[in-house]
Amino acid sequence: MKAVLITGAAGLIGSEAVAFFADKFDTVIGVDNNLRKYFFGEAGSVEWNQARLKEKYPNYKHVNLDIRDQQALEELYKEYGTDIDLIVHTAAQPSHDWAAKEPFTDFTVNANGTLNLLEYTRQYAPEAVFIFTSTNKVYGDTPNYLPLIELEKRWEIVETHPYFDHGIDENMSIDHSKHSLFGASKVAADVLVQEYGKYFGMKTGVFRGGCLTGPNHSGAKLHGFLSYLMKCAVSGDHYTIFGYKGKQVRDNIHAHDLVNMFWHFYQNPRQGEVYNAGGGRHSNCSMMEAIEICEGVTGKKMNYSYSDDNRIGDHIWYVSDLTKFKNHYPDWHWKYNLEDILNQIHTGITVRV
Template sequence: MRILITGLTGPVGSFLADYLLTLPGLELHALKRWRSDPRPIAHLRGRVTLHEGDIEDPFAVDRTLAAVRPDRVFHLAAQSYPSASWEAPIHTMRINVEGTLNLLEAVRRHAPQARVHIAGTSAQYGTVRPDQVPISETHPMRPASPYGVSKVAAELSGLQYHDNFGLHVFVTRSFNHVGPRQGDRCSIQTFCQQMAAIELGQQEPILYVGNLEPQRDFTHTRDVARALWLLSEHAQPGEVYNLCAGQATRIGEIVQLVLARGRVPVEVRVDPARLRPSDEPILLGDNRKLRAATGWEPTIGMSEIVDELLAYWRDALR
């Protein structure tokens, strides 16, 4: 069975490849931008066939689909940071919307039998009142960032190709994913990176933070990878699934976990540059539809996530 992954170097892509390589009978391919950081996939060299190209380039995407003719496609390539979408909304739309359309068109031409996963986000729901959680897939979408808007458009494009052309498309609305190799844009990553830098004397003993009040539903990327494969096996075409742990953690509580595991005392200080124009107070997902379809359960909790990320950043910065 041939598998194609877009966004291999992103927060989830390399972990998905790691998981798929443990399964028998799979041939892995990936679309990779020439300018993407190769470090997250250094261990995959020789085990995944890389096809150079940008998801924004319809010719490169078409050429890759024609060469691979995959049986399954995991579309993870995206501009995936809400904060960056405020700075570059048009760029975000081009990658997330046009890129998805480029992929769907190429699948329609060259691999119409493929099962296609489109990665969406909980940011599509926008601001949700505490009495409206946990959020189910039927909750109205009113995104509060350009990133969220772009992912609504990408999801609806995928469902339209299912309805109009019969493609086997399923969508995940993923809540917060976190794990090593993710970079430093996610809040937990910045906290752990800063603590490691302070311990090594590379930063003054001040932990800079943004808004600590929001509550978010975090899932480790290894658990996410397993869920994506199970959905590719069992998801119904034309359906949407929340991908989440089903438990929310306040950002301030994560800071406290980092402080408790730090090796030196630090001051916590709010950095105005880390505050967004808007922040959803709580994003807590209902994962019952995913669990019913696949039997999936998360296995890695927040304490383990913080422990792993601190170890990762201590090693990376050393």
């Protein structure tokens, strides 16, 4: 039997991974205890997605387990042992605002939980491929010191800069910057995954995501940019733009495109490799541009206001350079652009409502 273990299985990336790998593995083991509801309230609950996965995929086995629980996690690895061929680790506390409220919770979920998974993989499934969903927040606020110019609806990097054509690459320093506590806990996890690859020779890959998005995102106020924005556009609920004149730029990658990156890595893995993973120049927008698209999709004006209080450590302009990954895996390409993503999110929201 060949099995894939997916943590955060009922979340955005986890559930996309379940769907993607269900016909490629004999068993899909999904680990999720709906901590997202604890983080973000009822709006962030993934129970609906968990139920959908159980119903749709007969080879899906759901395990209600906290990755901080070493004993329970070790028992899971003992049960499936060397049958586990791939680990896709997406479980996390994902909000840098929330992390400041409960630093111990944030760090133990993001850093200690990742260490637990790595060590039990080393002990019980050493030949498995281990994929970690990291974040561009590991670079801290270093991107904010790039030479940026203000345009009518967005901030943009100057055309003469090496990052203009493709975005920010993996050579950007993760040191000497303000990360937020969330960013710091993800740095710890990110480096651990690299180290288990380089020190122990395990097949590990780190994917530093931009804005990860798609129709199965349980977007909430503190996390899930496009999903929460479209929720507000549909419902008429108030939305607040925090800082940078609403011109801050994010690149956005559909969950399917990210999981497809995982698939390519799995088929030809490396040891302790790091990739930036986002929409790049293919799919990016400012807050103001995203609001315009949402208004076009819904056919009504959004109810929003502006606050000068930008979020601590927030990026003014971030576009991922995927050149390194595309050089290593030239058959991979994006399937969805920004308009595709927002239309899918809109459809998903209206169906669930």
